[in-house]
Amino acid sequence: MMERRVSGMVFVLPFIGLYCFLLILPFVMGLWISFHRADLFGSRHWVGLDNYVRLFADPVFYQAMGTTFTLAVLIVPALTLITLLLALALNRASRSAAIFRGLFFSSSVLSVTIVTLIWRFVLTPDSGLIAKLLTAMGIEPLPFLSDPNLTVPALAITTIWWGLGLPMMLFLAGLQQIPQDMYEAASLDGANRWTTFFRITLPSLRRTTILVIMLQTAAQLQIFGQAQLLTQGGPSGSSRPIVLYIYEVAFGRWELGYAIAAAEVLLLLILALMLAQYWLSTRGEEVQR
Amino acid sequence: MTSLSLIDVRKSYGATPVLDGVTLEMGDCEFIAFLGPSGSGKSTLLRIIAGLEMADSGEVWLEGKRIDALAPGGRGVALVFQQYALYPHMTVRENMAFGLRNAKVPNTEIAARITQAAQTLEIDQLLDRKPGQLSGGQRQRVAIGRAIVKEPKLFLLDEPLSNLDAALRNRTRVELAQLRQRVRAAVIMVTHDQAEAMTLADRIVVMNDRKIQQVGAPMEIYDRPANRFVARFVGSPAMTILPAQGHAASGGYAQVQLKNGTLIQTRVSTADLPDDGEIEIGLRPEHVTVTAPGSGTIDGEAVIVERLGDRTLVYARLDDGSEIVAVDRGDSSVRMGVRVGLQIDGACAHLFDADGTCHHAERDQL
Structure with missing residues (x-):
């Protein structure tokens, strides 16, 4: 018995070691540093909870948090709905569906730099694609990248375009899991298309939808590259998400301890949200086939 | 009175014919078994009657009404699927009510029919459970219940006993025979198991090679097989x-x-x-x-x-x-x-x- 436990441990030890080294250790070290006034050159000075106290009194921190949540609210529901509709439209075995699946997924393989460049071409106020279209229709072009009211929506649109691939694939996989005889039973039960969608398809995609929402929420709360490259967080911090703020504090102002304190708060927030979503979605759910 | 009539039903998938001119008349409240090996076309024929497949040519009539162009839900038939095809996210009660709601049956009527069927099938304790919480035999009963509440003119059973273990299969066979006395409707059962066909059916339709080989009462099929195939296929051990x-x-x-x-x-x-x-x-x-x-x-x-x-x-x-x-x-x-x-x-x-x-x-x- 003892021997079996030892040999089992030997098998999982490499993973546990790597896990501790790459995740647990940096987390604990980060927590430790967040109690210090620290810079990137290794100077450390114990300040206790001072970084956290300063953080919760920092209006820029609150502004960045607000921007982050606005982005998540703009992106997650829209992205979920669009990818669900795309998956429904492309869930067939035809050649054209396969081509469109590849096309919609292709944006996901691009790096954030390319995505931002593409959308810069589209959004630039004087010569961008949208500006040209609006001018052709006789409408004044919109300053997407300089109007504080438009930068956040512009970031959201860029992110949605970039992120279509994975959720669409998850929904497609979910749709493939629904047995064909379920639809046959529904047609014998006299269900029309809408009833079939709302009573059969949508409930069958429940788990996939929860997964997509949780993954997207966690991802969008950490939005960074697009904001840094498209608007640099501006104008006047109106499009600065929290991770960009953490980056600026750490690598611009060299206040490592303070930045890590903000990062810890973000981590706790994401964890709490994930747990809340998990609890909400599994509540009342019974054993299913 | 004639229940179901099939007139020269043909079907092929691409260049592969699967049904070659099937003609059959079914009596009022008759229990017919389609018996044949896999690939004989019996399941395709059942699906054509249910409306899940379209025949290439031929006619399907049910109680004097031509149904081959109607949607599956409008034909007055109920199908019990081989894998039951219960809706996993609905309770047993909702599973049984779904078809009736779509047909705009009044709620009181729905409740009455479900209570009645649940008592007949002894599943009244299970009405608020979901299919995932039921055993194979219980799911089978729910699937039959879902068919019964629709009060169809014709029941279609697709290999109804094939997913049950031996003991349960014998019991369910007896129950199907009893049930049959209680519901006044014609029944078609698809099976490859001759014992099921012999014990349950009034008449057996032996199918092979895309065609009906013989139609007859069980003992007639056994005693006077029409041809070599029927003689070898019916009877165990084989002739x-x-x-x-x-x-x-x-x-x-x-x-x-x-x-x-x-x-x-x-x-x-x-x-x-x-x-x-x-x-x-x-x-x-x-x-x-x-x-x-x-x-x-x-x-x-x-x-x-x-x-x-x-x-x-x-x-x-x-x-x-x-x-x-x-x-x-x-x-x-x-x-x-x-x-x-x-x-x-x-x-x-x-x-x-x-x-x-x-x-x-x-x-x-x-």
């Missing part, structure tokens, strides 16, 4: 078929000679048989009995001995290498490898001509 040569008639009945020269006097009238040439003789196991070596019609070597308790099946190899199945008493002392005598009851033998048509022994007038 032994041995090559033989037709011989001079005696009293109007054919006498045939096995390859080793043994003569067997049948009661098949020579009038229908081809004049000469190769024919085959078919013998059910119960018409070949084991005797002491040398004392029967023919001798052979016991190759396999199956002891079933009430009787023993002896698979014997004749000297020319062909095999024959015989029956012995339950306490038979025959062992594998010993020589046995086989008494053939030629009066019960069937004869098959070159194209496989079966010729039967004439019955005694009682």
